[in-house]
Amino acid sequence: MKKILNVVIVLCAGILSARAESARQELSKGTKLYRQTNYTAAAEAFSQATQKAQTEQLDPAVALFNEADALYKAGRFGEAAERYMSALKTSDLTLQEHAFYNRGNALMSLSSDQEQQQKTDEAIKSVDEAMAMYENAMALAPKDADPKVNYELALKKKEELKQKQQEQQKQQKQDQDKKDQDKKDQPQDPQNQQDQQQDQQKQDQQQEQQKEDEKKQAQEQEQSSQQEDPQEEPKEGQPKQFEEMTPEEAKMVLDSMKQEEQAKRDQMRRVIGQPVPVEKDW
Structure with a gap:
């Protein structure tokens, strides 16, 4: 570089x-x-x-x-990259091109430190930003070969970091799988194993008791419902209740009751309204 x-x-x-x-x-x-x-x-x-x-x-x-x-x-x-960024506010285009280029170099050096600290994700971000700086420098000074060379080097470095990132993720997964397997294979203390078995038996008993209680409660509710709402069959000759009749049957019963009531009223009128013979007094 x-x-x-x-x-x-x-x-x-x-x-x-x-x-x-x-x-x-x-x-x-x-x-x-x-x-x-x-x-x-x-x-x-x-x-x-x-x-x-x-x-x-x-x-x-x-x-x-x-x-x-x-x-x-x-x-x-990191501090150098910040100062170069502040220097970019100048109207001097030559100074701007140098600031872009040097800021790219600072970010590439920062990415190397981050890589050594196993901060691969941050290192990749720094390289991406450095590549953007080299692109700006190339735009301001197309004839300057240095930004182009460093851009290609940064691109290659990014590919290496991506590969390293994948390897790290793969290794982390393998380490975690091994840790989980070792934990499963690790012999348990006899006392702890006995306590776990007792706890499991206790949980099974509680679940069984809960099922019995629910079953008993359901039976009691069913019996209580039958006592409150007895389903008796109507006796022969006993008139059906209105809620058991069809609309046509209910209408016939009502009409019959009206006719009986009307007959009683007519009879009362015949008795009460019949003139009593009186003897003439001339």
Whole structure:
């Protein structure tokens, strides 16, 4: 993989005015420390230059880029990737292309650390993001071969990680199956085995008793229902109850009762309404 671009840019007087002397001094200090390979101190100086440039309303992209370079050299790849992302806000297309490319390198280095930590899923995500960075760099600088080479290397690395991920998943499943089998094959303590048998017998007895109770309860409910609703057959000559009659039979009974009632009323009228002969008194 191509070495990371060590773009340590000193802001010129045309970029920083006299009132930005403090930011320029921090940037110069960071450059000196970087060349001395004191990358941690250099990153801190560049960070100070970034803050002061922002306060003075200056483009902090150069200081951010240099801070990212220093963090990368210090092995702090995740932080370096973040600083490169911040540096991408610049309007300088050349600096953007370098930031995309270097951020891809930082993410690839981060994926290597994640792979060593058995974080294969995270490593694959870092490689995917690195490939996107190389694609952006190629779009800004089509003639630059380095992003293309690193993209191909990243693609190959992703395939290796995918294969490793599948092997890890397969091994984890085998380990779990073996663990489960060992647990089954492990001899049990006689006392524990006896306790388990007793518990099982107790559960069986409780289930059997529950079935008997349910059966008994069902029989009692059936007997109670028969006592409350006796199903007696009507005796011969006994008129059927209305609820046992058909609509036609019920109508005939009602009509018969009406006729009997009407006959009684007519008889009463004949008795009561018959004139009593009276003797004439002339």
